[in-house]
Amino acid sequence: MTAGAQTRVRRLGLTALGALSGFVFLIPIWWLVVAAFRDPTEALSSTSVLGTLIPRSFSLDGFRSAIEDGYLRAVGISLAAAVSTVVGGLVVSSLAAYGFVAVRTRLSKVLFAVVVGSFLLPFETLAVPLVSVFSDLGLANGLPALILPALGNGLAVFNLRQAFLSVPLELAEAQYMDGAGHLRRFWHLYLPLCRPALIGSGMILFVSQWDSYLWPLLIISDNDNATASVAIASNFGPLSSNTQQAFAEVLVLVVIPAILLLFTQRRLIASSATSGIR
Amino acid sequence: MSGRTHQIRRGARTGVLLAFTGPALAVLILTRLAPEGLSLFASFEKVDPFDGDSWSFVGWANFRQLFTSAAFWHVLGVTVWFVVLVSPVIVVGSLYLAWLYTRTMPMRGLWRTVAFLPSAIPSLGLTVMWGVALKPTGVVNKTLEAIGLPAQGFYSSAAQALPTIALITAWGGVGYWMVFLIAGLLDIPREILDAARVDGATPWREFRSVVLPLLRRPLLFVLVANTVWVFQIYAPIQVLTNGGPSEATSTLMFDTVRTATVYSNQQQAMAQMVVLLVLLGTTVAVQFALLGERE
Secondary structure (H helix, E strand, O other): OOHHHHHHHHHHHHHHHHHHHHHHHHHHHHHHHHHHHOOHHHHHHOOOOHHHHOOOOOOOHHHHHHHHOOHHHHHHHHHHHHHHHHHHHHHHHHHHHHHHHHOOOHHHHHHHHHHHHHHHOOHHHHHHHHHHHHHHOOOOOOHHHHHHHHHOOHHHHHHHHHHHHOOOHHHHHHHHHOOOOHHHHHHHHHHHHOHHHHHHHHHHHHHHHHHOOHHHHHHOOOHHHOOHHHHHHHHOOOOOOOOHHHHHHHHHHHHHHHHHHHHHHHHHHHHHHHOOOO | OHHHHHHHHHHHHHHHHHHHHHHHHHHHHHHHHHHHHHHHHHOOEEEOOOOOOOEEEOOOHHHHHHHOOHHHHHHHHHHHHHHHHHHHHHHHHHHHHHHHOOOOOOOHHHHHHHHHHHHHOOHHHHHHHHHHHOOOOOHHHHHHHHOOOOOOOHHHOOOOHHHHHHHHHHHHHHHHHHHHHHHHHHOOOHHHHHHHHHOOOOHHHHHHHHHHHHOHHHHHHHHHHHHHHHHOOOHHHHHHHOOOOOOOOOOHHHHHHHHHHOOOOHHHHHHHHHHHHHHHHHHHHHHHHHHHHOO
């Protein structure tokens, strides 16, 4: 075999391997999408396995009954919580990151270790005592209860500090000479220069809130304030035969962050290549 | 004189530091330190079952009770077993995907995105879709029967429940960790790989002797960060198995919440949580050291 043919065979093998491995992830997702739009009567009559992957009927019944059950309200609450978490979390973590970069004393190092270390711990593991703390403070059952614990995110603080460290000190000094205080340097120099890190950290914050299930389950007792995940779980039993509605609801739950991730995945790879998360 | 200005400047710097980190510290105290302190405190006390307001300090009694109970050791065993089941799949799987999707091939970007897609599915979404697919009469069992294999119990069988939850978890996470390893792979200087190739290294040799050693730190990071994440998996266990069948899937995280909410034994739950925190704290310390190494 010539070298050229060998390369061609190798490339063909890699292409096949790439597609096969991709199918491991693509087929279940495809199945979910098809099933969410399938006519419930067809689902019952269909016995063929391949048939479950081919869309033969189209029905919005699942979505309709989800809306009738008030799912849109739950999605709205999840969105409000996630967006507030991104905004509030970026404020909290970028301010802290600036503090750690602008002031380099021993105290700043210790605080950095404490803040990032504690925030790397998923707060869900503290959910049980956190419920008592929040109930005592009268914070249970509302949007603040969902948002507050998610504001502290170790990776977000770490990312932003890493990005701020890469801002040339000469620039900050030049601004200082021009009489710019810390707040102005933070706002007019550091934040605009670190947009990719802000986007990456914003994604991390969004996903952490959007993914949460245990915490909203424990802290929100009023059904009208349930988040999307909790609303789905309250109607879902794994052995129930009507999956249309659950799948339609899951699809909505998936599509919203997927759109965001598709736009930012490349950025995420780029930003984790320049920051220290590896 | 200069000593005094130095002191003033240092005071001002501390002021700036505290002003900027203030909001983060407030969140830290309210949502991390307060519950940690509370659980530590509560794990050393006992509440009178007939009078909820009266409690007494009982020292290590709650912990002694935990560690002398066979049920708790079972829970610890399930937790460790769960981590042991998920971690290799995640590390080997994400490394394989990262290696594969950094080769030259058509539609590479698309496949990368596809592999990453499951990470966009919230844990409850994963639970619902796999719960339906893997139920006794579900599509996976129908497929098995169609090709002449026996149907499996999956999460409804005591033997398969934990591995099933582990697989669902790994399927949903492997593409996420792949991203970190792709970043690590792209970071390896081309010259090093070219040099290896000029020296006549086979692809396998190149991977084992050049790529793997240079990828050590990102791999370690994935292993440790993923372990932290696996410790707190809750949704699939609560929704699909509720800790069963016959306690086969009651991990420490699940059991702690159950002790607090279903059995209403706050003190016991707090003691369990302290154990979980010690396990996690150790892992996070390792993770932090790995992040620090990167600076």
